[in-house]
Amino acid sequence: MGNVSSVTNLGRSGVADWLMQRVSAYVLALYTVVLFVFIIANPGMSYDTWAGLFGQTWMRIVTLMALLSIGAHAWVGLWTVTTDYMKSALPRFLVQAACGLTMFVYVVWGIQILWGF
Amino acid sequence: MLVSLYRYNPEADNAPFMQDVEVELPKGKDLMVLDVLNLLKEKDVTLSYRRSCREGVCGSDGMNMNGKNGLACITPVSQVIKKDKLVLRPLPGLPVIRDLVVDMSLFYKQYEKVMPYLVNDQPAPAIERLQTPEDREKLDGLYECILCACCSSACPSFWWNPDKFIGPAGLLQAYRFLADSRDTAQAERLAELDDPFSVFRCRGIMNCVSVCPKGLNPTRAIGHIRNLLLQRAT
Amino acid sequence: MSNIKTMTFDAIVIGGGGAGMRAALQLTETGVKAACITKVFPTRSHTVSAQGGITCAIASADPNDDWRWHMYDTVKGSDYIADQDAVEYMCSVGPQAVFELEHMGLPFSRTEQGRIYQRPFGGQSKGPNDSTQAARTCAAADRTGHALLHTLYQANLKRGTTFLSEWYAVDLVKNAKNEVVGVVAIEIETGEVAYIKAKATVLATGGAGRIYASTTNALINTGDGIGMALRAGFPMQDMEMWQFHPTGIYGAGTLVTEGCRGEGGYLINSEGERFMERYAPNSKDLAGRDVVARSMVIEILEGRGCGPEKDHVLLKLDHLGEETLNLRLPGICELSKTFAHVDPVKEPVPVVPTCHYMMGGIPTNVGGQALTQDDDGKDQPIRGLFACGEAACVSVHGANRLGGNSLLDLVVFGRAAGLHIEEQLRNGFEVDGASDADIKRAMARLDRLANAREGEHVAAVREDLQTCMQLYFGVFRDGESMDKGLQLLNEIGERVRNTRLTDTSNVFNTARIEALELDNLFEVAYATAVSAVERKESRGAHARNDFTERDDENWLKHSLYFPLDKRVGKRDVNFSPKTVDTFQPTIRSY
Numbered sequence: 001m002g003n004v005s006s007v008t009n010l011g012r013s014g015v016a017d018w019l020m021q022r023v024s025a026y027v028l029a030l031y032t033v034v035l036f037v038f039i040i041a042n043p044g045m046s047y048d049t050w051a052g053l054f055g056q057t058w059m060r061i062v063t064l065m066a067l068l069s070i071g072a073h074a075w076v077g078l079w080t081v082t083t084d085y086m087k088s089a090l091p092r093f094l095v096q097a098a099c100g101l102t103m104f105v106y107v108v109w110g111i112q113i114l115w116g117f
Numbered sequence: 118m119l120v121s122l123y124r125y126n127p128e129a130d131n132a133p134f135m136q137d138v139e140v141e142l143p144k145g146k147d148l149m150v151l152d153v154l155n156l157l158k159e160k161d162v163t164l165s166y167r168r169s170c171r172e173g174v175c176g177s178d179g180m181n182m183n184g185k186n187g188l189a190c191i192t193p194v195s196q197v198i199k200k201d202k203l204v205l206r207p208l209p210g211l212p213v214i215r216d217l218v219v220d221m222s223l224f225y226k227q228y229e230k231v232m233p234y235l236v237n238d239q240p241a242p243a244i245e246r247l248q249t250p251e252d253r254e255k256l257d258g259l260y261e262c263i264l265c266a267c268c269s270s271a272c273p274s275f276w277w278n279p280d281k282f283i284g285p286a287g288l289l290q291a292y293r294f295l296a297d298s299r300d301t302a303q304a305e306r307l308a309e310l311d312d313p314f315s316v317f318r319c320r321g322i323m324n325c326v327s328v329c330p331k332g333l334n335p336t337r338a339i340g341h342i343r344n345l346l347l348q349r350a351t
Numbered sequence: 352m353s354n355i356k357t358m359t360f361d362a363i364v365i366g367g368g369g370a371g372m373r374a375a376l377q378l379t380e381t382g383v384k385a386a387c388i389t390k391v392f393p394t395r396s397h398t399v400s401a402q403g404g405i406t407c408a409i410a411s412a413d414p415n416d417d418w419r420w421h422m423y424d425t426v427k428g429s430d431y432i433a434d435q436d437a438v439e440y441m442c443s444v445g446p447q448a449v450f451e452l453e454h455m456g457l458p459f460s461r462t463e464q465g466r467i468y469q470r471p472f473g474g475q476s477k478g479p480n481d482s483t484q485a486a487r488t489c490a491a492a493d494r495t496g497h498a499l500l501h502t503l504y505q506a507n508l509k510r511g512t513t514f515l516s517e518w519y520a521v522d523l524v525k526n527a528k529n530e531v532v533g534v535v536a537i538e539i540e541t542g543e544v545a546y547i548k549a550k551a552t553v554l555a556t557g558g559a560g561r562i563y564a565s566t567t568n569a570l571i572n573t574g575d576g577i578g579m580a581l582r583a584g585f586p587m588q589d590m591e592m593w594q595f596h597p598t599g600i601y602g603a604g605t606l607v608t609e610g611c612r613g614e615g616g617y618l619i620n621s622e623g624e625r626f627m628e629r630y631a632p633n634s635k636d637l638a639g640r641d642v643v644a645r646s647m648v649i650e651i652l653e654g655r656g657c658g659p660e661k662d663h664v665l666l667k668l669d670h671l672g673e674e675t676l677n678l679r680l681p682g683i684c685e686l687s688k689t690f691a692h693v694d695p696v697k698e699p700v701p702v703v704p705t706c707h708y709m710m711g712g713i714p715t716n717v718g719g720q721a722l723t724q725d726d727d728g729k730d731q732p733i734r735g736l737f738a739c740g741e742a743a744c745v746s747v748h749g750a751n752r753l754g755g756n757s758l759l760d761l762v763v764f765g766r767a768a769g770l771h772i773e774e775q776l777r778n779g780f781e782v783d784g785a786s787d788a789d790i791k792r793a794m795a796r797l798d799r800l801a802n803a804r805e806g807e808h809v810a811a812v813r814e815d816l817q818t819c820m821q822l823y824f825g826v827f828r829d830g831e832s833m834d835k836g837l838q839l840l841n842e843i844g845e846r847v848r849n850t851r852l853t854d855t856s857n858v859f860n861t862a863r864i865e866a867l868e869l870d871n872l873f874e875v876a877y878a879t880a881v882s883a884v885e886r887k888e889s890r891g892a893h894a895r896n897d898f899t900e901r902d903d904e905n906w907l908k909h910s911l912y913f914p915l916d917k918r919v920g921k922r923d924v925n926f927s928p929k930t931v932d933t934f935q936p937t938i939r940s941y
Binding site: 126127128129158159162163165166167168169170171172173174175176177191214215216218221225229232233234235237241243244245246247248249250252253256260261263264294297299300 | 395397399409453459467497508509682690808852858860865
Binding site: 006009013014015016017018019079080083084085 | 274277278310311312313314315316317318343346347349350351
């Protein structure tokens with residue numbers, strides 16, 4: 001019957017991917033708002049104020065959430081784009097792998113930055 | 118009026134080409150595009166296109182008229198003509214067999230995938246199965262589809278993945294049976310649809326709605342299916 | 352074996368409309384190896400255009416409804432030359448056939464009780480003793496044919512029926528014993544020709560309204576089955592009986608359903624008069640279709656037509672209100688706007704009687720078995736050949752069909768043909784094989800066209816044929832003018848045999864199909880003309896100016912046209928229903 005399965009999509013099911021992309025979009029939107037409010041509330045912000053914000057545990061958790069959301073969001077999106085436009089399996093897999101690796105590097109690097117200073 | 122026709126006969130032509138033909142339209146009468154094609158065919162019998170009911174219910178003569186998909190038999194020339202020119206092409210995204218005739222097998226295959234028939238595991242009663250007028254009303258805007266393929270062949274997602282994305286026409290019928298109070302296979306139907314391609318390749322651009330010659334709304338039906346899938350998954 | 356491809360089935364059904372798909376479904380369900388051959392994708396068949404509904408005594412609108420009343424109406428509507436055993440079968444089996452459709456998923460409109468909605472249609476009463484208007488036509492809004500055809504296609508998909516879609520049947524193949532053993536067909540997409548071999552061949556090819564210039568019929572309604580049967584030498588029954596539907600949209604020919612009048616619409620002339628009150632004081636606009644169509648023509652002939660040419664009348668609907676029109680007649684509103692540039696909510700729709708339905712066809716018994724007559728005038732089965740739907744003449748419609756009876760005819764007799772064939776095959780029915788020469792004979796038309804470089808264009812000949820039929824064999828007929836028409840047809844026949852085909856390609860060659868269809872149109876038109884000249888009376892749809900009365904003494908009979916000697920014979924009408932008393936012919940008034 002109809003079910004078109006795939007092993008490279010993130011959530012294994014269509015609805016999981018769809019939901020993940022929606023939820024991650026909300027997280028990212030919210031995170032952007034928080035940053036904006038902070039920037040506007042602190043005119044002429046210094047390095048110390050900025051570092052102070054990221055020194056707090058709650059901000060680190062929220063930022064990590066945003067990072068993971070970017071990873072998931074970009075993965076679902078780029079996976080969709082590659083399956084739309086790249087009809088040849090090997091190049092498509094290579095591009096998907098490159099995207100996955102990049103996401104992973106960004107997430108790890110982000111964690112290092114957050115807890116590294 | 119100048120008619121620009123997409124011509125291709127695989128036996129005679131190396132590649133498709135556009136043929137310009139001048140047509141004298143009878144005065145005082147607004148012809149349908151199909152009437153124009155019939156006039157052209159009287160002069161050149163090699164021109165090929167499908168047609169049957171000539172009143173917009175059989176879905177044979179879906180084609181692309183000055184850039185927009187529709188049924189030739191219910192589209193008045195005056196409605197589509199631009200600068201005294203009519204450009205007729207086959208439905209986009211499907212393989213061309215000849216001239217305006219496309220190969221619809223992929224389209225039909227996607228329709229067949231959604232189990233487009235009523236499933237009811239209860240023994241049939243001696244009379245009809247009862248259904249309230251309210252439940253019946255839920256099928257309005259769904260059962261009227263004529264399978265002309267105007268919508269699916271106007272959908273970029275269907276162009277990219279015609280083998281995996283069911284497309285607006287098939288999904289409209291999928292929901293027609295999901296919404297039928299007499300159907301008992303909802304769980305099975307939803308399980309078949311929950312993959313990243315069948316439903317979720319719809320990006321909601323609503324090309325299907327803008328071209329449907331019967332005024333139906335596949336995008337809305339797809340939204341309903343997505344909600345049912347969400348309810349089932351969460 | 353000859354060098355063309357052979358495909359073998361136990362049974363084949365030619366035609367993918369309502370009757371064909373119901374027969375195919377029945378065969379597949381009972382395990383017969385069957386295929387449905389159809390020249391258009393099944394849901395493009397003309398059944399899709401049926402609007403008003405399927406008439407059947409399911410006792411929803413009236414809990415006391417009785418199939419015998421339906422039978423009475425049908426026999427009376429037919430002007431008493433419907434076969435009463437066949438009508439009895441159709442009306443009594445009907446409810447079961449309709450419930451089966453509902454169980455398959457047909458989205459019928461509903462009543463508050465949740466049952467199937469039924470609307471009043473023409474010629475419906477509550478039996479011989481009560482002429483109260485009944486409401487017996489089961490409807491899915493005004494798209495019943497569409498809903499029915501799609502439901503049947505879906506049911507066939509569910510069962511896995513084999514379809515040869517966009518295959519065109521060219522001619523029947525007969526063996527040395529004159530048994531039908533399949534058909535030669537051409538795959539339109541590739542041009543490949545094949546012999547499709549079968550023990551049972553069902554012609555479900557529908558009507559042939561395209562013999563007239565003005566028709567509600569689809570462009571594909573070219574009488575292919577009738578043409579094939581006539582060329583094979585088999586007789587046709589009641590071919591003079593053509594129904595002109597009262598409400599074809601003026602100028603376009605597209606149909607607006609009788610359901611419009613069932614829901615309360617009525618016809619008016621140029622003086623704004625509801626003229627049907629004069630012609631049918633009791634039933635008014637819901638009298639038999641032949642009666643209404645004739646009344647309209649008389650109004651027009653007497654100068655009370657509408658428009659600048661005074662050549663049509665108006666169908667008034669606006670008094671029903673926007674809500675009813677949108678709920679019950681949404682398709683009609685759409686069609687009127689597209690083809691008449693009129694919004695029925697505000698203005699009346701211009702209409703004119705338009706060729707709609709062929710009551711005649713291949714004579715069959717109740718099981719769809721095609722019949723011929725031996726030298727003693729006795730019925731003889733044509734072994735291997737069956738027919739159902741509009742192509743067949745069982746006959747349940749006689750000289751005039753009631754609205755809503757065609758869809759019932761399709762499903763009841765499509766089903767019956769399937770049942771009958773399955774039983775016959777189970778009992779070991781066998782036919783002899785066909786020789787190479789037998790198959791070659793069925794390819795004669797293809798061979799002619801393959802070499803036809805000289806001659807006339809198909810379109811020109813077709814147009815003259817249609818104009819001739821429209822002019823000489825319309826609503827009112829006359830001996831003298833019909834003779835003229837027949838003479839003209841003889842000339843047209845010569846031209847039909849000399850058409851040329853300038854497109855010789857194999858891929859989707861629609862010019863070739865149209866040339867083959869023209870042969871069939873001509874066969875049907877000629878049979879119609881000869882039969883019409885011969886029936887010297889007025890009955891049902893056959894109205895003659897030179898014989899204005901019904902002649903029960905000589906013509907309470909079927910006409911039977913024999914193609915080989917172009918002769919018209921007679922066949923007895925059945926007056927012996929099995930479970931009810933015979934309905935005796937009386938004067939027919941509405």
